[in-house]
Amino acid sequence: MANMAQAIRMALHYGEENLGVREIFGEDVGPPLGGVFTATQGLKTAWNAPLDERGILGAALGLAWAGFRPVAEVQFVDYIFNAVDMLKLIANSTWTSGGLYKTPLVVMTPTGSGIHGSIYHSHSFDSIATKLHGMKVVCPSTPIDAYGLMISAIKDDNPVLFLKPKALLRTRGAELIPGEPADEKELKAMIDAPIGDRSKWKPKWPKVGDYSVPIGKAKISHAGTDVTVVTHGRMAPIALEAAKELESEGSIEVIDMRSLIPYDWDAIKASIKKTGRVLFLNEETEITNFGEHLIRRTVDEMFYDLKVRPRLLCGKATPGIGLATVLENFTQPQKPDVLRMLREILSDPA
Amino acid sequence: MPNAATAADPFKGLEKALLLRIHGLMVRARALEERFIKMSKSGDGYFWIGGPGEEAFNVAVGLQVKKGQGPQFDYLNLHYRSSAIALSMGVTPIEMLRQMRNVATDRFSKGRNFVNHYAIPEINIVPMSPTIETQYATAIGTGIANARTPGDAITLVNGGDGGTAEGDFHSCLVWANRPVLKLPILMIVVNNGYAISAKMREEHGEKKISDWAKVFDMPAKTIDGNDPVESWLAVKEAMAYCRKERKPYLLEAACSRLYGHSSSSGANRIPESDCIALFETKLIDAKLATKEQLEKTWHDTLAEIDAAHQQVKAEPFPKPESIWEDVFSDGLPDSYPRSGGSL
Numbered sequence: 001m002a003n004m005a006q007a008i009r010m011a012l013h014y015g016e017e018n019l020g021v022r023e024i025f026g027e028d029v030g031p032p033l034g035g036v037f038t039a040t041q042g043l044k045t046a047w048n049a050p051l052d053e054r055g056i057l058g059a060a061l062g063l064a065w066a067g068f069r070p071v072a073e074v075q076f077v078d079y080i081f082n083a084v085d086m087l088k089l090i091a092n093s094t095w096t097s098g099g100l101y102k103t104p105l106v107v108m109t110p111t112g113s114g115i116h117g118s119i120y121h122s123h124s125f126d127s128i129a130t131k132l133h134g135m136k137v138v139c140p141s142t143p144i145d146a147y148g149l150m151i152s153a154i155k156d157d158n159p160v161l162f163l164k165p166k167a168l169l170r171t172r173g174a175e176l177i178p179g180e181p182a183d184e185k186e187l188k189a190m191i192d193a194p195i196g197d198r199s200k201w202k203p204k205w206p207k208v209g210d211y212s213v214p215i216g217k218a219k220i221s222h223a224g225t226d227v228t229v230v231t232h233g234r235m236a237p238i239a240l241e242a243a244k245e246l247e248s249e250g251s252i253e254v255i256d257m258r259s260l261i262p263y264d265w266d267a268i269k270a271s272i273k274k275t276g277r278v279l280f281l282n283e284e285t286e287i288t289n290f291g292e293h294l295i296r297r298t299v300d301e302m303f304y305d306l307k308v309r310p311r312l313l314c315g316k317a318t319p320g321i322g323l324a325t326v327l328e329n330f331t332q333p334q335k336p337d338v339l340r341m342l343r344e345i346l347s348d349p350a
Numbered sequence: 351m352p353n354a355a356t357a358a359d360p361f362k363g364l365e366k367a368l369l370l371r372i373h374g375l376m377v378r379a380r381a382l383e384e385r386f387i388k389m390s391k392s393g394d395g396y397f398w399i400g401g402p403g404e405e406a407f408n409v410a411v412g413l414q415v416k417k418g419q420g421p422q423f424d425y426l427n428l429h430y431r432s433s434a435i436a437l438s439m440g441v442t443p444i445e446m447l448r449q450m451r452n453v454a455t456d457r458f459s460k461g462r463n464f465v466n467h468y469a470i471p472e473i474n475i476v477p478m479s480p481t482i483e484t485q486y487a488t489a490i491g492t493g494i495a496n497a498r499t500p501g502d503a504i505t506l507v508n509g510g511d512g513g514t515a516e517g518d519f520h521s522c523l524v525w526a527n528r529p530v531l532k533l534p535i536l537m538i539v540v541n542n543g544y545a546i547s548a549k550m551r552e553e554h555g556e557k558k559i560s561d562w563a564k565v566f567d568m569p570a571k572t573i574d575g576n577d578p579v580e581s582w583l584a585v586k587e588a589m590a591y592c593r594k595e596r597k598p599y600l601l602e603a604a605c606s607r608l609y610g611h612s613s614s615s616g617a618n619r620i621p622e623s624d625c626i627a628l629f630e631t632k633l634i635d636a637k638l639a640t641k642e643q644l645e646k647t648w649h650d651t652l653a654e655i656d657a658a659h660q661q662v663k664a665e666p667f668p669k670p671e672s673i674w675e676d677v678f679s680d681g682l683p684d685s686y687p688r689s690g691g692s693l
């Protein structure tokens with residue numbers, strides 16, 4: 001049973017073998033390290049790039065125009081800011097060329113907080129990413145979704161920004177990836193590089209299969225009737241736990257968006273129609289937060305379906321996330337905050 | 351080394367037919383750019399930016415490209431002064447006039463982008479952006495595609511002197527010279543002495559821009575880009591090196607900027623050396639053409655541009671709803687927000 005980093009690695013391997021992926025690159029992405037979170041270990045087309053985010057994204061765009069379906073990594077999303085201009089170009093070049101050039105590329109990058117990463121390893125990027133129109137944006141919360149979304153991202157002729165929640169890269173899910181061994185030790189022995197000298201090591205890949213999660217489709221990870229929680233990434237498992245803990249108090253529906261652009265408005269709308277109560281939950285900072293857009297749309301299109309005011313729970317609008325545990329926990333939504341907010345929404349008189 | 355015969359020859363052995371072809375393309379590019387400028391000043395288009403003054407050098411580039419689609423052919427990562435390159439590769443004036451007038455038939459951008467911003471998959475001209483220097487970053491990618499593909503195709507990238515201060519120029523140098531995979535990229539810098547108004551000599555301490563190549567021990571040259579013959583030979587040599595060695599080359603060409611930077615500096619004629627006038631004098635002196643012959647070239651070219659311009663004037667502007675085309679190549683989901691805020 002794979003963790004999310006292994007799931008991404010297996011999807012990339014599937015892409016190399018079956019989907020024409022020929023260039024996987026980024027800082028420390030090639031041997032010996034295989035990525036700071038090991039997501040590219042053992043991949044035959046993975047290589048190390050110079051420490052140059054603009055060059056990495058520019059290379060990916062040029063390769064995509066040449067039809068190479070590259071997968072490029074920015075080591076942490078915190079380091080993508082000096083290359084936002086290149087991302088914008090990635091996002092707009094199909095449109096500016098009147099559709100003449102497709103842009104089949106994936107940029108993957110670890111996002112968000114939860115690893116005591118302090119100021120430069122805790123950023124989220126959702127609001128900026130979702131404003132670079134023309135680029136799809138996905139963010140899984142389980143290994144199986146990471147696998148299926150990566151395969152969809154590789155197949156897509158549009159640029160896809162694949163956000164990997166840092167805090168979830170080592171977590172495991174409940175569902176097996178088609179073809180992977182159920183025993184996590186067995187999988188580890190097959191595809192994780194050994195400690196020490198790796199120069200002669202080669203992975204033994206399981207025969208993983210074609211499994212895609214369609215981009216633009218959310219998942220109802222917990223069905224319910226009283227309150228809708230719309231979330232993604234690192235907050236998705238927290239919402240799920242909260243929904244389970246509150247089972248005796250109310251029936252919570254958790255929508256794991258999985259795709260931020262395009263987002264599954266139909267799923268969100270159907271759920272809010274049913275519950276009339278909604279919490280948008282994410283870990284990016286307040287003030288032009290992506291959840292704020294969703295609230296505006298909810299109010300515009302569903303005003304008369306709402307029983308109580310829609311809520312947003314998200315990161316506090318500070319310049320960074322402080323290292324001390326108390327600072328990070330105070331800045332970012334934690335499970336007790338989610339529980340408190342859900343109880344409040346449940347008890348709000350309609 | 352030129353031999354005794356070619357040393358005395360101002361055209362260094364280039365054939366008459368080629369010289370006249372180069373002249374014809376230079377005139378075509380100039381006449382078209384001057385038409386764009388008129389259009390921008392008469393409300394028949396908006397912002398103008400283009401390449402008058404760079405014709406000698408750019409025709410030499412365009413005619414020597416290995417032209418085609420896909421990584422077996424040369425990729426061009428161009429900037430906005432490249433009309434003479436594109437015309438030399440067979441792009442027609444009417445296609446460019448359509449972009450200047452931002453009509454629906456503008457095949458490069460459907461009326462969305464400024465003039466001289468092409469995207470032509472059939473000849474590997476990748477989408478051009480008004481952002482200066484980002485083309486040196488995308489050139490890394492097309493350069494890798496060329497490097498991975500057997501054959502002799504290369505990547506070309508061009509830009510101005512001012513833009514070389516941007517990181518993307520240095521990214522290209524670094525990536526093209528990685529010991530594990532050198533890239534066959536011809537990096538071109540056209541040095542016209544200015545950014546928009548800022549002077550190269552005041553902002554840049556480098557003696558020559560081509561000196562950046564020294565750090566990497568890569569070949570480089572600075573040439574007179576107003577001379578079509580010197581340009582031809584220098585481009586030929588640089589391309590041959592990239593094609594054969596599969597490594598980068600840095601070529602700096604000093605060119606005039608005959609109408610200032612763009613509309614943003616007024617787009618008025620500036621008294622700098624004019625590569626076409628210089629070339630015409632040489633052609634006449636060498637008796638390779640008569641004054642009347644060259645005048646006829648101008649006349650015929652202008653007539654062609656006039657006719658194309660008239661045709662374009664009759665063509666419709668894009669439909670407003672066309673903004674939704676190509677946001678994604680597979681179309682937009684029905685639920686994609688399209689109202690521009692509250693309904």
Ligand SMILES: Cc1ncc(C[n+]2csc(CCOP(=O)(O)OP(=O)(O)O)c2C)c(N)n1
Binds near residue numbers: 546
């Ligand atoms: C990234 C970026 N910064 C600034 C500009 C505005 N701008 C457009 S052209 C230009 C000057 C470029 O000078 P140079 O590189 O010498 O090229 P030239 O126009 O002289 O050919 C500037 C500053 C831009 N388009 N893109």
